[in-house]
Structures are given as structure tokens and as C-alpha cells.
Amino acid sequence: MAKVFIPSLMQELTDGQTQLDIQGSTVREIIKELEQSYPGVKDRLMDGFKLKGNINVAVDGEVSPIGVLAKVQENSEVHFLPALGGG
Amino acid sequence: MTTTYEPNKVLSNEEFKVVGTRPIRPDGADKVTGRAQYGADYNPADLLYAKVLRSPHAHARIKSINVSKAESLKGVLAVVTGADTIAPKKGESADFGLGPQPMKYLRDNAIATDKVLYQGHAVAAVAAQDVHTAEEAVNLIEVEYEVLEPVLTAPEAMAKTAPILHPDLTTDEFGNSNVADHFQHKMGDIDKGFAEADVIVEREFDTATVHQGYIEPCNVTALWNDDDRIHVWLSTQGPFQYRDALALALDIPQSRVKVTPMEIGGGFGGKFPLYHELAAVLLSRKTRRPVKIVMTRAEVFGGTGPTSGSNVKVKMGATKDGRIVAAKTELRFEAGAYPGSPVGAAGMTSFAAYDIPNVIVDGYDVVVNKPKAGAYRAPGAPNAAFGIEQVIDELSKEIGVDPVEFRLQNCAKEGTRRADGPIHPKVGGIETLEALRDHDHYQSPLTPAKNGGKVGRGVAFGFWFNAGLQSTATISVNGDGTVNLVEGSPDIGGSRASISMQAAEVLGISADEVKPKVADTDSIGFSFGTGGSRTTFATGWAAYEAANDVKSQLIERAATIWGVDPNSVEMEEGVLRSKTDTELSMTFKELSAQLNDTGGPIIGRGSVNPAGVGGAFAANIVDTEIDPETGKVDILRFTMVQDAGKAIHPSYVEGQMQGASVQGIGWALNEEYYYSEKGTIDNSSFLDYRMPTSLDLPMIDTVIVEVANPGHPYGVRGVGEVSLITPQAGIANAITDAVGVRLESMPMKPSVVLDAINNQG
Numbered sequence: 001m002a003k004v005f006i007p008s009l010m011q012e013l014t015d016g017q018t019q020l021d022i023q024g025s026t027v028r029e030i031i032k033e034l035e036q037s038y039p040g041v042k043d044r045l046m047d048g049f050k051l052k053g054n055i056n057v058a059v060d061g062e063v064s065p066i067g068v069l070a071k072v073q074e075n076s077e078v079h080f081l082p083a084l085g086g087g
Numbered sequence: 088m089t090t091t092y093e094p095n096k097v098l099s100n101e102e103f104k105v106v107g108t109r110p111i112r113p114d115g116a117d118k119v120t121g122r123a124q125y126g127a128d129y130n131p132a133d134l135l136y137a138k139v140l141r142s143p144h145a146h147a148r149i150k151s152i153n154v155s156k157a158e159s160l161k162g163v164l165a166v167v168t169g170a171d172t173i174a175p176k177k178g179e180s181a182d183f184g185l186g187p188q189p190m191k192y193l194r195d196n197a198i199a200t201d202k203v204l205y206q207g208h209a210v211a212a213v214a215a216q217d218v219h220t221a222e223e224a225v226n227l228i229e230v231e232y233e234v235l236e237p238v239l240t241a242p243e244a245m246a247k248t249a250p251i252l253h254p255d256l257t258t259d260e261f262g263n264s265n266v267a268d269h270f271q272h273k274m275g276d277i278d279k280g281f282a283e284a285d286v287i288v289e290r291e292f293d294t295a296t297v298h299q300g301y302i303e304p305c306n307v308t309a310l311w312n313d314d315d316r317i318h319v320w321l322s323t324q325g326p327f328q329y330r331d332a333l334a335l336a337l338d339i340p341q342s343r344v345k346v347t348p349m350e351i352g353g354g355f356g357g358k359f360p361l362y363h364e365l366a367a368v369l370l371s372r373k374t375r376r377p378v379k380i381v382m383t384r385a386e387v388f389g390g391t392g393p394t395s396g397s398n399v400k401v402k403m404g405a406t407k408d409g410r411i412v413a414a415k416t417e418l419r420f421e422a423g424a425y426p427g428s429p430v431g432a433a434g435m436t437s438f439a440a441y442d443i444p445n446v447i448v449d450g451y452d453v454v455v456n457k458p459k460a461g462a463y464r465a466p467g468a469p470n471a472a473f474g475i476e477q478v479i480d481e482l483s484k485e486i487g488v489d490p491v492e493f494r495l496q497n498c499a500k501e502g503t504r505r506a507d508g509p510i511h512p513k514v515g516g517i518e519t520l521e522a523l524r525d526h527d528h529y530q531s532p533l534t535p536a537k538n539g540g541k542v543g544r545g546v547a548f549g550f551w552f553n554a555g556l557q558s559t560a561t562i563s564v565n566g567d568g569t570v571n572l573v574e575g576s577p578d579i580g581g582s583r584a585s586i587s588m589q590a591a592e593v594l595g596i597s598a599d600e601v602k603p604k605v606a607d608t609d610s611i612g613f614s615f616g617t618g619g620s621r622t623t624f625a626t627g628w629a630a631y632e633a634a635n636d637v638k639s640q641l642i643e644r645a646a647t648i649w650g651v652d653p654n655s656v657e658m659e660e661g662v663l664r665s666k667t668d669t670e671l672s673m674t675f676k677e678l679s680a681q682l683n684d685t686g687g688p689i690i691g692r693g694s695v696n697p698a699g700v701g702g703a704f705a706a707n708i709v710d711t712e713i714d715p716e717t718g719k720v721d722i723l724r725f726t727m728v729q730d731a732g733k734a735i736h737p738s739y740v741e742g743q744m745q746g747a748s749v750q751g752i753g754w755a756l757n758e759e760y761y762y763s764e765k766g767t768i769d770n771s772s773f774l775d776y777r778m779p780t781s782l783d784l785p786m787i788d789t790v791i792v793e794v795a796n797p798g799h800p801y802g803v804r805g806v807g808e809v810s811l812i813t814p815q816a817g818i819a820n821a822i823t824d825a826v827g828v829r830l831e832s833m834p835m836k837p838s839v840v841l842d843a844i845n846n847q848g
Contacts, residue, residue: 005508008271009260018273053180053187054268054431061509065555065696079508082270082431083186086554086619087299087356087462087808 002076004030010080013040022078027057028068030078045080056081095741095789097734098522104660105591106801109738110598112584118350126306126322126349126381133376134308135164136218139363140211140225141390142203145237145456145766146250149201149210149230156227157213162220165373166228167366168211169200173338181332183325183359183462190335192425196459197336197365203232204252204424205458206767207389212366214378237456237766238265240293241419242398244455252424252454267426268452272434272506280413280445284404286485287413292474294833295759296396296421299463300750300778303352304387309367310377317368320347324354324577325616330608332361333368347607348577355750356462356618360392388771392461393760395420395428399474409488411479411497414443414506418450418471423459428452429467432552435507436468436812437475440516440550440704441497446506456766462618464747465551465808469754469815473833476547476816481829490820491524494548494706511702515730515794515804519704520548522790523728526708534710534723541713542723543825548706549812553805554619555700559612560629562590562601562637562691566683568676570594570637572603575614576626580746580807581739585623586630588735589801593634595661596675612694620805623735625697631800632693640689645671645678648685699798705729705809707748711821718841720756720822725814726788732796732804744810745787751814753779759834 001021006014014020015038024030035042045055051067058079064070072078099107117123154166175190182188194200198209211228215221238244238252244265257263281287307321317337323329326346334341351358363380370378382390398419405411416437420430434450483493498516505511523529523546536542560574572590576582587601594601614626638658645663646653649671657666663678665671682689710724727744734740757777761769770776795802819830828843 008273009269047178053182058509061512062698063555063700065698077509081507081509082435084432084435084552084554084619085182085186085356085429085462085466086432086621087354087464087466 001074002030002072002078004034004078007080010041010044014038024072026068026072027059027064027070027078030072031068054083056083094786097737097791099793101795103592105588105598106733106735107737109736110584112581113587113603114578114583123350125303125352126308126320129308129320129349131308131377135214135216135374135376135378136221137212137214137367137370137378137380138218138221138225139209139366139380140228141386142199142206142208142210144203144232144234145206146235147203147232148235149199149203150233151231152211153229154211157224160220160224160227162216163213163224165214165370166211167369167373169198171369172198172200172365173336175335179335181328181335183328183361186427188427193332193361194336196425197361205456207386207458208424209363209366209390212370214370214374239455239457239762239766240396241421241451241453241455244453245419245451252456256426256454265454266451267422267454270431270434270450272446272448274504274506275445277413277415277445277447281404283406283412285407286482287402287404288478288481288485289402290474290478290829290831292399292831294397294470294473296393296457297754297758298388298393298776299355299357301353301355301357304382304384305358305362305391306381307364307367308377308379309364309371311368311371311375313375315343317344319344319364319368320349321364322351322358323348324358324579324618326577326608327575327613328359328616329361329364333364336365337368345607345609348605351577351579354579355464356466357391359616359618360461362391384773385771388776389768390458392423392459394463394466395422395460395470397421397470399471401474401478403478403482405482405486407486409486409493409496411441411443413445414438415447416471416475419453420451420467421455421457421460422452423457424454425459426452426454428460429462433467433471436550437471439505440499440548442499442503443497448506464811468549468551468812469751472547472549472812473815473819476813477819477829480820490546491520491529495520513797514702514704515792516704518792518794519706519728519730522792523706523708526726526728526790528708528724528726528788536712537721537723538712538714541715541825542710543821543823544708544710545817545820545824546706546708547813547817547820548704549809550702550704551809551812552702553624553700554621555625555697556615556621557696558614558626558629559694560626560633561611562633564637564679564682564689566680568596568679569600569602572601572630573606573611574603574626574630575606575611576617576622577605579617580743581736582617582622582626585735585739586627589627590630590634593631593638594675595659620807624700624799624803624805625695627735627803628697628799629693629695632695633691636691636693637689640691641675641678644682644685644689645673648681699796701732701796701798701804703730703804703809705813707813707817709814709817709821711818711825713822713825713840715826715844718837718844720835720840722752722785724785727810728790728792729806729810730792730794730804731806732799733793733802734791735801735803737791740791740806741789743806744789747810748787748814749779749784751811752784752818755815755818755833755835757834757836
């Protein structure tokens, strides 16, 4: 199962848990599973079928260029991060 | 291997034929002869000139706008106000370099509809036969305002009694307030970390609002053509973002908007957002003639996005043996009039250069009555580093460890977990600090004072993520053995050269045999803008893919001509040859001449949205001299060290490092918006907004470190931003070294330095 790191200010939705082991082969499936156990998570992360504009997802340290379509392996780490700008 | 190009050094590990060399830039001749076409040079037939009416107030409600006098002035052809704009649909957003932002805010920032939220906020615009008439007409527009109290800093705007900018801006945590966002990164146990610390330093820092300071003012020419297609010519870092945002703002399909990026005279992140372009398009819709707007310098300062002023609290603890065990920061960033400061990046980079087990970072995005913040090289990171790198310096002094060795001992490396969660991949922080430590500058005694002042030395260290994102390139082969390269990334810092060189390397031809062109949005596939240190990485990668596409087609064509299996043909260093028959060989140039008669022209394409982005480190050493009677700070010697991964064109990497160093020196010592209590800007000219000139500066020495990024074909990391993170803190540390006081506000102008010296306990 993937290790999903819950952002600090979302941990109120996960009973204070900072990391969760979640089954899923893509980030989309991971979020769907999270939502089953912790309602409200999906609304914090997604806007329709996409991640919210101000959120990135990193799988194994790599920010996904394809958002929730990113593949997740067994033992992958999944992090939800603020979207960054650049000059 | 170490190569030198005095006074700059490149610490290179891997050599290529073209990559890593220093050819003359493809756009050089046009630029030095003045033939390069900038936006202000573009004058199509039937051109009208427009001026924008801007708010004199920092915060006011628009009660009414009367344009009748302006409309009746002879020579005026059209007037537009916020009433001419279209309300964006719910949920629509566009990204101009600081992450996606709601179209409503972007539209209201371009032309105010109900409230003005900063002095300089656009309220209306007039198109006329000449610019003087437009200027006169703008002054005839009558706007009735209900003036409201402004709020100018993030801490003030977070107070419960602060005037509220947006009645509809709410968060679960703060309700309706000026706080647009709050995030937190947490790792380890912060209380346990501070309990383990032998030395704890805690300080609070403030940084002023500063502008990118690009020399070429913003400009646009827009034509709403009779076929209802819109053509926009402008100085921009992101033509496709403009196209898409204009289409959203006008509620029309993207295909009806064509954006042509003209040459660009600097951007640094500031030439992404939508400003007067919407007014120009709306004026052209009314007149069906091209409409041109060129901002004055005062309009650039007042009407475009600077980077945030900020309030940064830092607390860090270390053990006596030099291990940082706890780090905490609170970042309050001014977003300007609408949500979207770079506080997110500031939070993620705050302690990312170090390996610290217990960290907590809180960031607040706060709206204030200043222009909406724009991106500026490594947005947000310099603000945070100004405080954090000073606290690290103080910790090293308290413990009695050399400041570079202290940073080395705590440096992040491959496998280090960042406070925001992910683990660093292969990075070059250690190598960057070692190059700094071993540099002649650091090994030499302090530079002697020139004017009898007190001298000091400072260092600072920083990390920036860099970006990937989408890029497209096409390559067509000419009959003379050259190729035409078309790409969609405006060339700000020499990227035509660095992109061409990657294609040349693949094809085995020289850099000057690649003819690059930055295309309009009708002529190339989507390419995210030039920013985030992404262009040489991502567009270079697209060019690499396009060149490989060409190469595989050339191999097939040679096989066809020779009547052999394509798998038996190879192409290396610009020569095609059979692997099995030494008689079968021809150069790329020879084959190019035969293409039309052997199957037709060859075109290669590359489109990428790459992962594998490589973060980069920079560090600097600076020697300063402080006049204890006036507080004036002079820079005596300055060296910047940066990990480029691979410097495709070292001269342009050095240029990026030197330019960022100079901007950092200006930010550190002089630059700031002077605001009156009413929120009006008192220094909106380069005479009063003091940027460094060559007379203020020594030569900036550079060292390019090359720790190859395994995520890129040539090892490229981004190079355009990270060098702006460290100069400010390095200079602050040098001042402390010289006069023994810690500077907690920026800019460290003479009055601030003098006050600090005089108030020294």
C-alpha cells in the first residue's frame, strides 16, 4: 500500500493521523479511498476531476506533471503540496 | 575536470561537442544593431493609442464613472470601463506564474469593476488618434469614489480591526478576513527539538515591497479584426497564458486569440499577468482598429505586480556540536490587492537546504492595498532566506563554528526529507558549499576598506525547486544542412542559444547551424511561459526530442537511399553510416541536399511535460564596507556559486548568476516602494526607486558547479532564479560581521544601518 502523507491542516479530517497506508494504483484511486474513510478529503484536494489549482501532488518525491493520473506503486510515498510559481 | 574562464569558473564533469560551449547568441546581431522588434516598436496601419485612467486612492469604492466628456473630445474613438468586461464564470482560473488564480480577481485587477484596491488600479481606458489626446481624455473621465481606509502590511491586515478588502474572501479558519490562505508544514517534534538544543536564536524580520525592475515597460498592441479574431502583440513571458486568459476574460474560444510575443526587455517573473491587455482588446473591439498601450515607468511601478513585502519570524536551535535540531518559521506575506502571494514557495524552500529533524512552517497569504503581487525570480524564497540565513549565521557564531562548515554539517543531500514531505533526489548542495569554501575569495583575507570604513564578510545558502511544465518544439531540415527550430518560449536570457545547442548536440551540427525562432501561439503547440527556471530544461528537452525525431527520419532516409535495413544505419556527430558497410557514409549536410528528391522534407517534433525536474542550490560570499557615520554599505567583493546541473551555455548561466546577484544587492541595500500613510507610492521612478548601477558594484565572480540532474538528457537543472535567494542574507551577515549589529529589516539602507549601529546595546 502507498504511504500517504496528510497535510497538517487536513489532519483534522483524518482523526489527527499524519500518514495513512492506502490502496490504489493512481493518485485518483488513492483520493477515492481516502474519501471513503475520511469524508471531506476529496473536497479539500479536488475540483471536479482535477486537483485544485493551488495543489500539486508528488509521488516518490516527484511532482506529478499529470496530477491525479499519476501511477502509484506499492510502498510509494504520496504528498500533497502547495502549487508553486516561478519567475 | 576544472575549466576556467576568468574570472569565472566552471566545475565540469562531463564534456559534449556543443553543450557546454559558448557560441555567439542567434539574436545578437539584431539586438546590438537596434533592429530587434520590441513591442513599443510595432506600429501597424491605422494604429490608435490608448491611455489608462488609474485610481489615485489605495482603497475606495467606485460610486460612478462618467465618461461623456472624454468621449466627446475630438480625436477620441473609444472609452472602456469595467462595465465593458464580462463576468467570468464560476471556477474559471488562469496561471500567471504564482499558481492558478480565479478569473474574477484577474479581471478585476485588469480593470476595476466595483472597488479600487491600490493606487494605480486601472479604472478606465481611452483610445485616440494620438497619445496626447488619449492622455487629455483620460483626465476628463469623472470618477466618484467613496474613499476607504487602506491597510498596507500583512501583520496590520491580519488584525481583527483591519479594513476588509474583499467582503467575499473567507476561510474556514479566519472567516471573512484579509487572510486568503494558511498552510502548515510539520515534521518531527518541534518541542522535543528545541528541548535538545544548546543554543536557540529567535528573531523577527520585515522586508519591503520591491519591483522586478525590468527596463522595458509593459506594452501591448491589440487588434480585434473584422473576422472577429483577436491578434495581440506584446512583451510577455507567457504568450499561451495570455491567449488562454484573454479567451476566458472575453468568453471566446482560444482559437480566436493569437498572441505574438515580441522581443522582451526583461521580465524576471513580472511579465506574466494580465494588465492593460484586456483594455486594449476591448478598445479595439469598439474601434476595429489596432490599439497600442505603452506604460510609463510610473504606471509600471503602480499598476503591475511587484513581489511581496513580508513579515518573517524565525526560531532555530542547535546543539553545541553544530547540529541544527529544530527550526520554526511563520511567514506573513502581502499578496497585494488579490490573493496569491508567493508564500507557498517561501514555505517549501524555507528549510529545504538543510537536514533538520524537527520543523514547523506556517504561511499566511494576506491581501493588502498594494498592487497584486507578481512573480519575481524564486518568488518568496529570498524573503524567507533573509531571516533564516541570518539566524543560521548567528547560531554558527554562538557555537563558534565557521559559517560555511556549519552549513555543510547540516546540508541537505540525496535522501534528506524536506519539511513539506518529499525526499530530496540527487542534489548538489554539498558540492556548492564545498566550492564556496574552497574559493579564493573565502580563502583570502577580508578585502581592505576603500574609504576607511568597517569591513565584514558574509555568506548565505539557498535552495530552489525549479519547474518543468509543457513545451513544444519543431525542427525542419533545410537543403543546406541547417535546421529551423521553432519553439514557444520567449527568449529572456539567451534561451534561443541554449535550446538550439541541445538540438545541435543531437544532430551533430554546430550551434550556428540551428536557426531558432520564437513563434506566435498559432504557429507552435502549447508551451508554458518562460519562468520558473524551466525553459532551458523543458523547451530544451522538447528540442532534444524534436532533434531525435529528425535523426531517426534521417537514418530511415539514408537506409532508403542505400537500400539497406534502417537498423543497420547509425548517425553520430553529424555523419550517417552503415554499421556493416564502410563504403556507405554521408554527412548530414549531404543527405539534407537530397531530401526533396528522395521522399520529401523532414520535420521533427517534440512535446514534453517532463518529470525529473532538478532542484538547485546557490551560495554566495560578500565583503562589505560600512561607513559608520552614514550607514552606507559598499560591496567590495562578491562571489556567487551555483549548481547548474549542466551549463548548456556557461556565459548565459554566468549572466543569470551575475544578474540575480545585482538584483539581490539592490533588494538588500536600496530597493523598496515608499508608501505614504494613505497608501500612495512616493517613488515611482528609477530616479527615486534606487537600483544598483555599474558604479555601485564590483565584478560579480561566479562558480558554476555541475552536479548532473539525472532527470534530464544533459543533466540540466534550472539556473534563472536560485542566485537571487542568497545575496540579501549574505550582505546582512557581512554587515553584522563588520559592525556587530543584526539587521532585521530590508532594505538595509543607510538610515536603517545607522539606526542599528546607534542603538547597539
